[in-house]
Amino acid sequence: MAPPTPASTPTPAPRSAPSTPHHQLHVHHHPPKTIPKHRLRFPSPNIKFHGAPAPPPPIADHPVEVIGRIRDPPADLRKDKDRDWDKSSSTAVEIADDARSVRVRTDVGYREFALDGVSMSENEDLEGFYRRFVSSRVEGVRLGAKCTIMMYGPTGSGKSHTMFGCPKQPGIVYRALRDILGQGDENDDEGEAIGAALFVQVAVLEIYNEEIYDLLSGASNGVGGPGLGLLKGNNNTPKVRLEFMGKKFKNASYISGNEAAKITREVAKVEKRRIVKSTLCNERSSRSHCIIILDVPSVGGKLMLVDMAGSENIEAAGQTGLEAKMQTAKINQGNIALKRVVESIANGDSHVPFRDSKLTMLLQDSFEDDKSKILMILCASPDPKETHKTISTLEYGAKAKCIVRVSLTHLPTFKDKVDSDESLILLRSRIVAMNEFIFKLQMENKLKEKERDEARKELLQKEAELAELRTKIQHIEGRKSEIKEEEINLKVDQRTKTLKSELTMMEERTLQQKQELDMLRQRLEEVELERCKVVEKALQDIDGGRLVKRLETYSGEQGMVKSMELDMGELHDTNVVKEIKEDSCQPESYKKLFQLDPSLALIEEEANASMSRFPDKVCLSTVFEEDEEEEQEERESIEDEVDKEVVEEHTDRAGGTHGFNSLVDPGVRGNNNNNADCVFPSYLSCEVGSENNSTEITKDPASARKTRIQNIFRLCGNHRELAQQVKTSSPLQRGPQDENKQPSPLALRKVLGSNLGLQAEQPQATPKYMLVSDSILKESPVSALILPFASLELKEEQKSANKELKRSASSERYQDKKENESPKDMESDKYIDIYVKWEASKEFSGGLIRKLKVLKNSSLADLRKLIESNLEGDNKKFTFLLLGDPSGAPVSKEKEASSQVNKLPTCNNQMNSYLACLRPVKKPIQNPDHVPFGSLENTLSPGLTSQLSDVFSPKVDRLNTSYLTSF
Numbered sequence: 022m023a024p025p026t027p028a029s030t031p032t033p034a035p036r037s038a039p040s041t042p043h044h045q046l047h048v049h050h051h052p053p054k055t056i057p058k059h060r061l062r063f064p065s066p067n068i069k070f071h072g073a074p075a076p077p078p079p080i081a082d083h084p085v086e087v088i089g090r091i092r093d094p095p096a097d098l099r100k101d102k103d104r105d106w107d108k109s110s111s112t113a114v115e116i117a118d119d120a121r122s123v124r125v126r127t128d129v130g131y132r133e134f135a136l137d138g139v140s141m142s143e144n145e146d147l148e149g150f151y152r153r154f155v156s157s158r159v160e161g162v163r164l165g166a167k168c169t170i171m172m173y174g175p176t177g178s179g180k181s182h183t184m185f186g187c188p189k190q191p192g193i194v195y196r197a198l199r200d201i202l203g204q205g206d207e208n209d210d211e212g213e214a215i216g217a218a219l220f221v222q223v224a225v226l227e228i229y230n231e232e233i234y235d236l237l238s239g240a241s242n243g244v245g246g247p248g249l250g251l252l253k254g255n256n257n258t259p260k261v262r263l264e265f266m267g268k269k270f271k272n273a274s275y276i277s278g279n280e281a282a283k284i285t286r287e288v289a290k291v292e293k294r295r296i297v298k299s300t301l302c303n304e305r306s307s308r309s310h311c312i313i314i315l316d317v318p319s320v321g322g323k324l325m326l327v328d329m330a331g332s333e334n335i336e337a338a339g340q341t342g343l344e345a346k347m348q349t350a351k352i353n354q355g356n357i358a359l360k361r362v363v364e365s366i367a368n369g370d371s372h373v374p375f376r377d378s379k380l381t382m383l384l385q386d387s388f389e390d391d392k393s394k395i396l397m398i399l400c401a402s403p404d405p406k407e408t409h410k411t412i413s414t415l416e417y418g419a420k421a422k423c424i425v426r427v428s429l430t431h432l433p434t435f436k437d438k439v440d441s442d443e444s445l446i447l448l449r450s451r452i453v454a455m456n457e458f459i460f461k462l463q464m465e466n467k468l469k470e471k472e473r474d475e476a477r478k479e480l481l482q483k484e485a486e487l488a489e490l491r492t493k494i495q496h497i498e499g500r501k502s503e504i505k506e507e508e509i510n511l512k513v514d515q516r517t518k519t520l521k522s523e524l525t526m527m528e529e530r531t532l533q534q535k536q537e538l539d540m541l542r543q544r545l546e547e548v549e550l551e552r553c554k555v556v557e558k559a560l561q562d563i564d565g566g567r568l569v570k571r572l573e574t575y576s577g578e579q580g581m582v583k584s585m586e587l588d589m590g591e592l593h594d595t596n597v598v599k600e601i602k603e604d605s606c607q608p609e610s611y612k613k614l615f616q617l618d619p620s621l622a623l624i625e626e627e628a629n630a631s632m633s634r635f636p637d638k639v640c641l642s643t644v645f646e647e648d649e650e651e652e653q654e655e656r657e658s659i660e661d662e663v664d665k666e667v668v669e670e671h672t673d674r675a676g677g678t679h680g681f682n683s684l685v686d687p688g689v690r691g692n693n694n695n696n697a698d699c700v701f702p703s704y705l706s707c708e709v710g711s712e713n714n715s716t717e718i719t720k721d722p723a724s725a726r727k728t729r730i731q732n733i734f735r736l737c738g739n740h741r742e743l744a745q746q747v748k749t750s751s752p753l754q755r756g757p758q759d760e761n762k763q764p765s766p767l768a769l770r771k772v773l774g775s776n777l778g779l780q781a782e783q784p785q786a787t788p789k790y791m792l793v794s795d796s797i798l799k800e801s802p803v804s805a806l807i808l809p810f811a812s813l814e815l816k817e818e819q820k821s822a823n824k825e826l827k828r829s830a831s832s833e834r835y836q837d838k839k840e841n842e843s844p845k846d847m848e849s850d851k852y853i854d855i856y857v858k859w860e861a862s863k864e865f866s867g868g869l870i871r872k873l874k875v876l877k878n879s880s881l882a883d884l885r886k887l888i889e890s891n892l893e894g895d896n897k898k899f900t901f902l903l904l905g906d907p908s909g910a911p912v913s914k915e916k917e918a919s920s921q922v923n924k925l926p927t928c929n930n931q932m933n934s935y936l937a938c939l940r941p942v943k944k945p946i947q948n949p950d951h952v953p954f955g956s957l958e959n960t961l962s963p964g965l966t967s968q969l970s971d972v973f974s975p976k977v978d979r980l981n982t983s984y985l986t987s988f
């Protein structure tokens with residue numbers, strides 16, 4: 022049982038006039054042995070101490086102010102009122118005249134409870150109630166005070182109605198917000214400032230089933246905080262459960278700001294999340310305690326508004342079911358805990374059970390903080406059925422009202438009072454100044470926020486413009502690429518057209534050139550025809566005996582003899598001359614030759630064609646028809662070519678008959694007058710008769726001379742024909758387009774090489790011979806055949822060979838040398854003269870063969886090749902003798918490659934002159950039936966030579982040595 026309180030002291034029910042509050046107060050003074058920090062002090066206005074002056078009363082502060090608010094009578098009571106309702110007999114609660122005490126009618130009488138104020142909602146609306154009892158507390162909070170306003174009372178007594186109001190009139194919460202934030206009418210959303218606005222932080226909590234939930238968290242997005250318990254509110258949005266540590270709860274959400282309208286809207290919205298339930302006592306009964314904490318950090322003020330769930334009787338409320346009963350039990354637990362706390366504080370207990378419930382834990386600061394005030398609003402119903410609840414509530418309030426906070430450490434003096442008043446004024450002025458400053462800051466903040474919004478808008482606009490520009494740029498770039506492609510296509514088309522026109526022009530030009538070529542061919546044919554005519558005419562002349570006459574005339578005269586003697590030199594006593602029967606001999610010879618060498622087959626064809634066009638005797642006529650200018654010129658050109666060959670012959674005639682003697686026609690020996698009639702080698706002009714040959718031997722000197730002349734002219738003609746055929750015999754090398762071109766030197770050399778055994782197609786392999794090839798050609802008997810046409814291209818061939826030498830890797834040294842040396846130095850320093858001679862023996866006395874010019878660094882093997890190319894047949898078999906060597910031993914063939922030519926002995930002590938002495942190697946004659954080959958045979962390949970032996974070298978009678986005289 023709760024200790025009796027003054028308010029709960031039963032008093033006899035007044036029968037007439039209502040008693041005054043003074044009559045209702047019955048003070049029971051129980052001075053405590055020890056004065057606790059918080060102690061209950063019952064008011065004792067008339068305490069007198071006899072015999073001694075009364076000590077100054079300690080300063081007592083009533084931290085808990087208790088106000089009673091009696092709601093409107095219930096509807097059923099009003100019905101009675103409408104039917105001439107007797108108010109005094111129908112209601113169980115009456116208010117004293119001083120409006121500070123309330124009298125409750127019970128069955129046994131009245132009970133009066135002295136409070137700090139009482140309000141009948143019937144007579145005073147919420148606005149009046151707020152202004153009379155609450156606004157002063159809120160103003161204190163604006164100045165930095167701490168105040169807790171809690172609603173206490175049974176269910177349906179109007180706690181929530183008073184705290185939150187109704188649509189017609191706002192409750193304490195919204196009015197307090199408006200006042201603290203210093204703004205005007207609550208209907209004005211924007212809220213005109215009536216003073217300096219304060220920045221507030223608002224938290225809204227709910228204690229349900231002894232758990233604290235944050236009603237703000239997840240209110241807007243419906244999502245709870247992490248790791249915290251969730252509870253769905255009326256709008257099915259989860260709530261965040263808060264951890265309570267010590268006296269503080271953690272991680273609560275706040276509504277921050279200074280705009281009353283916005284915060285009011287938010288709180289109203291959040292309040293709807295509170296758990297309510299319809300009961301028999303209340304259609305919308307709150308099932309949780311709701312705490313609204315309003316902090317004013319700028320001044321340190323704090324306003325805590327607590328709407329407690331109404332304690333109720335489970336049966337009366339009609340709660341059925343375990344959950345409902347648990348709810349009610351929890352609600353009552355909080356209320357009972359608060360009641361105990363209040364009683365403990367009022368009784369001056371050393372222990373106050375704040376920890377019995379979450380509600381008392383939350384309110385601990387409100388009770389313990391010296392600066393904190395508590396305004397307890399006791400809600401009660403005038404319904405007589407609720408009398409016991411009303412009395413219980415009033416008893417609780419009366420007990421709370423008895424709580425006195427006494428400070429014995431410092432008793433304020435008058436001066437303290439003055440100082441405190443002054444300091445209070447000073448502090449208030451400072452607070453006002455600070456509030457103004459804060460207001461300015463807030464206005465600046467608003468302006469900055471506006472500027473920020475404008476800047477954001479501008480930024481968005483710029484971004485939109487930028488995106489538009491980017492799209493434009495992309496569009497332009499796309500068009501540029503299209504334009505570029507078009508330009509390229511246009512240029513390609515133009516170029517194609519130009520090339521086509523050029524192609525057309527080239528085709529026209531080619532056609533024109535073809536036409537010109539046809540014309541030239543036609544003209545050539547005409548010229549050929551003319552020449553044929555001329556030849557026919559010449560033949561007619563020959564047939565007519567003009568040439569025969571001339572020959573006879575010459576043969577009959579001494580002049581002819583002299584002329585022939587002059588022509589033939591030492592052969593004047595030769596009286597055996599063989600006549601060459603060309604028609605029977607040469608074609609067969611050619612056939613055999615061409616069968617062996619296919620490349621010559623083409624020459625054969627052309628030669629046959631030419632021979633068909635130019636009969637044998639044409640040659641003769643071309644020599645002697647002096648009065649026909651064209652033939653004469655042709656003959657002279659041939660003679661010039663032959664002259665050139667003869668002039669360049671440097672054979673040493675003094676060398677005996679061995680080796681080189683056979684190269685030169687005996688008629689040439691000792692005759693250096695360059696007479697064209699005497700230059701042809703005898704093997705060309707004479708052939709030894711044989712069994713298979715159709716030559717015949719003429720023994721008559723006159724006839725022999727004539728035959729010789731005929732042979733000369735015939736061979737001269739053949740020679741010219743052959744030269745012409747070779748000149749024009751380039752079908753192998755010439756293409757169709759090269760018909761009018763001269764054969765290239767290389768091609769000519771190939772033809773010659775393939776026919777005559779020369780290795781002209783390998784200039785880089787034998788560079789040394791290239792330098793001396795001129796002399797080789799000049800000195801070789803083959804030169805008599807090839808020089809007329811070969812000499813034409815010799816220089817160019819040498820040039821091309823030099824070019825090829827330059828290209829080859831081995832010619833790099835040569836090129837460097839050439840660059841560093843002057844041409845004269847190169848000529849003089851690069852070559853040495855080698856005098857080649859045979860060793861003197863029993864057969865012949867030796868003698869100088871000829872002088873050769875070779876490279877300085879040539880070896881004896883190189884010299885051998887060079888000498889062999891100038892020698893014939895078995896004469897190629899020789900060895901070098903080292904004359905300087907005391908032993909005089911011949912050089913072995915293996916050592917020739919390593920022996921330099923400059924190791925040879927010098928010749929007559931001359932610089933760059935050396936002497937090469939050759940010793941012939943004798944071998945048995947394998948084919949003595951054959952006359953030694955001419956130069957043509959010697960230059961052919963060995964295999965070819967053996968097969969051609971029957972063709973070019975007619976067999977001779979070994980018993981008959983007369984063939985030797987023909988040389």
Ligand SMILES: Nc1ncnc2c1ncn2[C@@H]1O[C@H](COP(=O)(O)OP(=O)(O)OP(=O)(O)O)[C@@H](O)[C@H]1O
Nearest residue numbers: 092093142176177178179180181182303306307331
């Ligand atoms: N002073 C008043 N004037 C008019 N109507 C009132 C007044 N007080 C309460 N009411 C009405 O009574 C009903 C119950 O009130 P309210 O819900 O405020 O009681 P409560 O004490 O909060 O109950 P609970 O503790 O169960 O929540 C409501 O419908 C409310 O409108």
